[in-house]
Amino acid sequence: MTGRPTLEQVAERAGVSRATVSRVVNGSPTVTPAIRETVQRAIAELGYVPNQAARSLVTQRTDSIALILPESEFRVFSEDQAIPGFIRGVSQELEAADKQLVLMVGGSPSAHDRIERYALARHVDGVIIASMHGADPLPNSLHRMGIPVVCGGRPLGRSTVPYVEVDSVGGARLAVRHLLERGRTRIATVAGPQDMVAGIDRLAGYRRELQDSDRRSIVAVGDFTRESGAVAMRQLLADDPHLDAVFVASDLMAFGALTALREAGRRVPDDVALVGFDDVEQARYAEPPLTTVRQPIIGQGREMARQLLRLVAGEDIPSSVVLPTELVVRSSA
Amino acid sequence: MTGRPTLEQVAERAGVSRATVSRVVNGSPTVTPAIRETVQRAIAELGYVPNQAARSLVTQRTDSIALILPESEFRVFSEDQAIPGFIRGVSQELEAADKQLVLMVGGSPSAHDRIERYALARHVDGVIIASMHGADPLPNSLHRMGIPVVCGGRPLGRSTVPYVEVDSVGGARLAVRHLLERGRTRIATVAGPQDMVAGIDRLAGYRRELQDSDRRSIVAVGDFTRESGAVAMRQLLADDPHLDAVFVASDLMAFGALTALREAGRRVPDDVALVGFDDVEQARYAEPPLTTVRQPIIGQGREMARQLLRLVAGEDIPSSVVLPTELVVRSSA
DNA sequence: CTGAAAGCGCTTACAG
DNA sequence: CTGAAAGCGCTTACAG
Structure with a gap:
């Protein structure tokens, strides 16, 4: 036998038409049980598997x-x-x-x-x-x-x-609210790239929550990479040496920020509280373990x-x- | 017009047979340049794209x-x-x-x-x-x-x-040789799971290189996760408190090992030298940055x-x- | 170099 | 409930 078995061969073996085999294969309810069984046996014996291309050609679906x-x-x-x-x-x-x-x-x-x-x-x-x-x-x-x-x-x-x-906006608000509830007063943010929705929305959430609390916003922008997080953090510290909290728009950037804070001699969370976003696997293993926003x-x-x-x-x-x-x-x- | 254009429609528009259109589409060299151009224009005008299912059905290829x-x-x-x-x-x-x-x-x-x-x-x-x-x-x-x-x-x-x-065996040997060259004498290993080739081969490489140097092997087995690396490291320290180097069969396990070593008060690399395997992105950011085997x-x-x-x-x-x-x-x- | 024709392996109205 | 037949949209010997 050359190549894989076709519908035709199954039909021949089962002694029925191709239409009937097709109905059995596709689970049509209008097939007499006895015939269905004969056909199924032929399918099993031959190891028949429908050719997807032929099927797509007529159904116009590819699955x-x-x-x-x-x-x-x-x-x-x-x-x-x-x-x-x-x-x-x-x-x-x-x-x-x-x-x-x-x-x-x-x-x-x-x-x-x-x-x-x-x-x-x-x-x-x-x-x-x-x-x-x-x-x-x-x-x-x-x-x-x-x-x-x-x-x-x-x-x-x-x-x-x-x-x-x-819900990036909502997640960012959760993060900032948490920092406010912990009594932090100068809450900065390391935002993500502003040509990506995630970057834009997480910054928007930060701003909105802060606005409700009358605190001023302190912003630096990164590109979601670890390095950019460190750079942005250094810039924030230069802008406001007295900041006591940072919402970082991604965990990776938060790791960078952690490094920058350590270099600057700030203790986390004692001097500066830090919240990330994403909840990547490594967040639990950071030092200290990272508080963050989990997205599904x-x-x-x-x-x-x-x-x-x-x-x-x-x-x-x-x-x-x-x-x-x-x-x-x-x-x- | 209903649905996408077909070969047939392109042929009609170009005033040629379906066979000729097919030849043009498939880049056959046996088409007169003038005709080829006419066909290509018709294809462009109609926005024709070949139906993959139909093509597969006859070519028996799906690409x-x-x-x-x-x-x-x-x-x-x-x-x-x-x-x-x-x-x-x-x-x-x-x-x-x-x-x-x-x-x-x-x-x-x-x-x-x-x-x-x-x-x-x-x-x-x-x-x-x-x-x-x-x-x-x-x-x-x-x-x-x-x-x-x-x-x-x-x-x-x-x-x-x-x-x-x-080349896992070779990579493991490189790692161990490096430790030997640095003058380390009690070189342990955290091996990977022994039902995976990577686990088996990296351990084999460790053994072979050590054997050539007449040192004895000290082995604990993990499952490539961070946690298992920490557990295995603690066990190694219990087995041989004087070990001065470890080859860990994956970077993730090496991170766990790093934590365990820190807990045990060992300095890396001063007290214990550590080499990982994989060169994952995080390896550069570990403390200290991880020496490891890069695989392509x-x-x-x-x-x-x-x-x-x-x-x-x-x-x-x-x-x-x-x-x-x-x-x-x-x-x- | 080009076209008519067969055929790839299915599904699905349409009869019966 | 089942079968004969048309047709999905292509490619490819085979002639010419």
Whole structure:
């Protein structure tokens, strides 16, 4: 026998038509039990597995979903754990729905064409875009082509593409409120890059909470890397030597800030209280263990997949879903 | 117009046969330049993109490759950076070859059936298996079915499946030799789990190098996690309070060991020199910065993809490729 | 160099 | 409930 068995061969062996085999394979209820069994035996004996390409050609479905990861997240071979978390969440949900995950790296302009062509070639039923820098045109352009899309994080700029995000503003407020409740009075922040929603929103949350308390804001901006956290922290100390607390918009930057504080001879939390954001694995092992805001990365991945599957199935979905964040109190604040 | 344009429509618009359009799309050299241009214009005007399913059905190729990640690597939401590195390397190479990456999570027995069926459905042209615990039957079973497979790391047990691995034995020897050259005399090791090749080989390297130097070996076993590194380190100190060096089989375990040494009042490297393995991002930021063995994770991913593509193309490939490791000397030893 | 035709392996109205 | 037949959108010998 050459190659894998086909429907045709199963039909012949079972003594029925191809249509009937197809019905059995696809679980149609209108098949007489006796015939169903004969067919199933033939399938088992031959080790038949449906050819996906042939099936897609007629159903116009592929049962695969693309997950687009922005290139920049990968460029630095980073300690950040968002990528595996996203993948994990998305794949859990897709697996349960018996869909396949196609991974594409690259939010760079040069990758757009490739991704668009791929989606247009109907190689996937829909697209999940993990997160973006700036006002990426990709989600909108796919959306316009009628391809189901869900974004991770609110797209910047004009957009009607549905998205799933984590409540960054709320998380930042939790962090700042905690510092206020601990009696801190000069609360600075190391903000993230202002061309990313996470950077923008975490700073907005800081500002809003502080505003309610009448304290003035003290801001330095980093780019979510450890080094930038140290640099920003030094700058904050120069700007206000009397600051007694810092909300750092990412754990990685918080580690950098910790180093800078130590160099400057400040004790944490005695002199300066510190709260991070993300709750990466290493946060528990920092010295002192880092108080931080936990965001449900895996949950976000799952929710994105869930929404996309609904969209693919033709259902209506909310234009946005926001997941709650949570403060994890350890020793640094 | 309903749906996306087809070959047929392009042919009609260009006033040629479907065969000719197909030739132009696939870059056949036997097309008259003038006709080629007419067709290309029609393609551009219509925004034609070939339907992948239809193409696969006749070519019997899908131009996609599956990357299988073991579930366990994901279970702990870990600090380990191997996964993104693998993905990065594989996707770089596949992108260059214009192949797609399908990601499947799960080396668990329950996932085997799903993966096998998927490969048999010809949804992918070949399979890359990132790494395995124990003697996983998956590579062999795919191999027997005639599906091109390449493994990351030598498969345990009997196997004829080609693999790409990093020279763990050599790396461990580099580490131990370095400690010997620094004049250390009582060199212990925290080994990795002995059901994983990386665990086994790094211990073998330690033993071999030590054996050449006539020193006795002092061994404790961890499971590559930070916590297990601390536990193992305490045990080593109890076993031999006079040890003056440790080769730890992973950086994460080395971080745990560092904590345990600090608790025990030992200075690193003054009292005890420490060498890790992996060179994860955090190694540079440890206190003291960690001397460790760097392994080319991205390079391994790329090489696996390269070998698999050759296999898919029908070429012969070596039964194994071993990539060199390198000692990165920092302050801990 | 180009076209007519067969065929890849399925699903799905449409009859019966 | 089952089968004959059409058709999904391509590629590729085979003629010419």
